[in-house]
Amino acid sequence: MELTRRDFAKLGALGLASQAMPPVLAQAGGRKIGYCVIGLGRIADHFMRGTKDSSTSQITGLVSGHRDKALKIAAQYGVPATSIYSYEQMEAMHNNKAIDAVYVALPNSMHAEYTIRSAKAGKHVLCEKPMATSVADSEAMIAACHAAKVKLMIAYRLHYEPTTLKAIKLIRDGAIGKVQSINSANGFNIAKGEWRINKPLSGGGPLMDVGIYSLNATRYLTGEEPSSITASVSTEDHDGRFDTVEENTSWTMQFPSGALASCSTTYGASMPGFYRVYGSKGWLEVTEFGYQNLRLRANYRTGEKGSAPTILDEPNTELDPKQFTREVEHMTECILNDKTPQTSGQEGLRDMRYMQQIYKAAGITVL
């Protein structure tokens, strides 16, 4: 059974849903759930370090095109050389009992293929965001995991992160009153040569990679799905970086309550991630969508006009890779307790649909 947005909202309101679940090692007979990492890039490193810190999860396999690199990493994480696979032969993991699940950390356009192959190999799948590069691929991933009776979770790590959950809880509890408007931005100045600016690999520009944080935030903050979208895209730099993807995207969304969100993303400028939520009783803001240094600020008045406002300024001191530990432990919980992840394939599919609507609204053809 899928958790609905409403369920998620309730879980959030009940306080840090992912933490509220029971200890799981008992169900696993004391064994940690084993993850095979597919793709050994930067984010995989964060994930592996986060998993190493976990009491419920561990790295038990690697899939890479560079065996030397993989052997080095395998040694660090205690993965036997026999659990290192090439991309071509990864189906062999089917018989590897130490591997319960995979973590797909490949360029976006490969998410579908490797999710589907992993599902067919009988492994649960934790897949990075964006889920895929098209709605059709996303649906195929969901169908494949359903058919193989394996879990599919999209790695929206902030859904398991305390500052984010506190912001959601404050809003659900009515602290800032009725949400009227949201601003959000997230972007960076990208280097030449990154796969992220190669559309066949990325599926799109900064929206797919970092704008998705703003998009997803507006949905978890409001607890609603957008009912209409307008958007603009542009490219200023003609230096070879933006031959296949756009440089900037800004968009507005309207939610059924009437709340409006305006969001920006870029690959051409320094744009520290943030969202600010404006309500009838005050506002709250979270800065940083990154792996650490999130900070919650708020200013709201629950009493009469003229009463003293509540002012919050709460830096989150947890360090990277704690967010990844929380994320993998949620996946492990779901595997052991046969639960649907809070950030299931359906959650990834929704963002994929909205991103395509943003592109369509901006006049860009999508698959």
Place this chain on the structure above:
Amino acid sequence: MELTRRDFAKLGALGLASQAMPPVLAQAGGRKIGYCVIGLGRIADHFMRGTKDSSTSQITGLVSGHRDKALKIAAQYGVPATSIYSYEQMEAMHNNKAIDAVYVALPNSMHAEYTIRSAKAGKHVLCEKPMATSVADSEAMIAACHAAKVKLMIAYRLHYEPTTLKAIKLIRDGAIGKVQSINSANGFNIAKGEWRINKPLSGGGPLMDVGIYSLNATRYLTGEEPSSITASVSTEDHDGRFDTVEENTSWTMQFPSGALASCSTTYGASMPGFYRVYGSKGWLEVTEFGYQNLRLRANYRTGEKGSAPTILDEPNTELDPKQFTREVEHMTECILNDKTPQTSGQEGLRDMRYMQQIYKAAGITVL
């Protein structure tokens, strides 16, 4: 001759254009330029206090429907009772040599009538923003002032304000590199009974009153005129406040350079004014569009990648009504030196056109 946006950009880049002008009292033979205030509401109070602090300008007349209130204010500012006019008889100021100009501080829909009547009475006009409630009215105001050979300035006080001018100068000097994206918001939770939520008086919702700050900022920050606009409006509260105007507006603009702006405004939430400009070398932010407490923050790197960034955090300690002093002194400069105000009728007309385009993009019928 109209100053173009380019001229204004150059003046800004040369450093605080309004301050760079020569002392003016010599030209006036030592006499301060006299202003008659039309409409004695809240903003008129700021303007009169600001003018009182000026060495070049003074309050010399009042137009009000409440003679008792006007007499009290006249006493405070040394205005003779004979220089107090009713709305009906204000044309009599034509023969009042102590009145050089008027300051129109009435509800938006009355700006056109009182600007045109003042021009016909031979007085220069400083008119509050928004200039009017329609493009046709704005054009009529410009034509009337042109025909009467009087100045028309729209009271965009931030064009004369040091923190704003520094932000513009930093951008023109290339400190943050190529501007890719701008976020801005400005709004508040409006009380019942305000004329601002009565469309026949205001011409529209928060966009006309406070969103115009974000709109105008994106233009002075980029030094460009928007080439396309998308927008959404909504109303959540059905408590009698929003029977004639919308509660929320969010919009995106694209500029010829490719820079994108996403802006929000509301009458239903606490939304402290700000803009943040994202460039290829860093970002800058100004918080507050109000009468004091502006603050400039910036973080940019002019050297090589890896070099130390320049980090600015500069609170502006000038207190209200200093912005109004700067504003009126610019008008006085223009009167004495026969110059076109930097924020001329054309500047007001541009914003009026863009506001109408925002409304049209959001599906709202405009005049």
